[in-house]
Amino acid sequence: MNIQPNSVVALTYDLYTNKDGEEVFVEKAEDSNPLVFLYGVGMMLPKFEENLKGLQPGDTYDFHLVAGDAYGHKDEKAIADLPLDMFKDMEHPAIDSFIPLQDNEGNQFRARVAEISDNSVTVDLNHPMAGQDLHFKGKILEVREATADELSHGHAHGIDGHAGH
Numbered sequence: 001m002n003i004q005p006n007s008v009v010a011l012t013y014d015l016y017t018n019k020d021g022e023e024v025f026v027e028k029a030e031d032s033n034p035l036v037f038l039y040g041v042g043m044m045l046p047k048f049e050e051n052l053k054g055l056q057p058g059d060t061y062d063f064h065l066v067a068g069d070a071y072g073h074k075d076e077k078a079i080a081d082l083p084l085d086m087f088k089d090m091e092h093p094a095i096d097s098f099i100p101l102q103d104n105e106g107n108q109f110r111a112r113v114a115e116i117s118d119n120s121v122t123v124d125l126n127h128p129m130a131g132q133d134l135h136f137k138g139k140i141l142e143v144r145e146a147t148a149d150e151l152s153h154g155h156a157h158g159i160d161g162h163a164g165h
């Protein structure tokens with residue numbers, strides 16, 4: 001069947017980002033461990049789904065998403081300087097590492113360390129892929145109708161629909 005709303009899709013992908021005009025490999029899902037998801041319920045980037053619409057098993061795809069259609073543009077307000085003292089109980093943070101932080105309401109989140117100076121650490125709370133154009137390519141392995149359970153849960157239960165959770 002063709003990819004359409006409420007179908008479960010299994011696919012492989014190679015994901016690249018575009019950094020200063022150069023493609024950088026990010027991650028992949030291969031035949032042995034494909035990405036399986038319920039199509040058309042807002043689990044994936046809308047433009048990602050739009051590019052897959054109508055494809056069927058055996059089809060390959062290859063498309064680009066500009067940052068605004070992917071994880072958005074970088075928000076300069078989401079970059080903050082924190083005093084280095086805050087980190088005295090922790091291992092010294094490294095550039096590009098992720099550190100756990102907590103907001104005033106107790107929500108925990110991870111921030112990327114962008115810069116370290118003598119007395120402060122600059123953290124970036126943007127999505128790691130914000131501001132980047134994405135390039136996806138891969139192959140559709142399977143398309144099937146979602147089961148009633150999958151539709152009521154709003155997610156896929158594995159490639160054969162039996163992995164309940």
Ligand SMILES: [Zn+2]
Nearest residue numbers: 153155164165
């Ligand atoms: Zn479930």
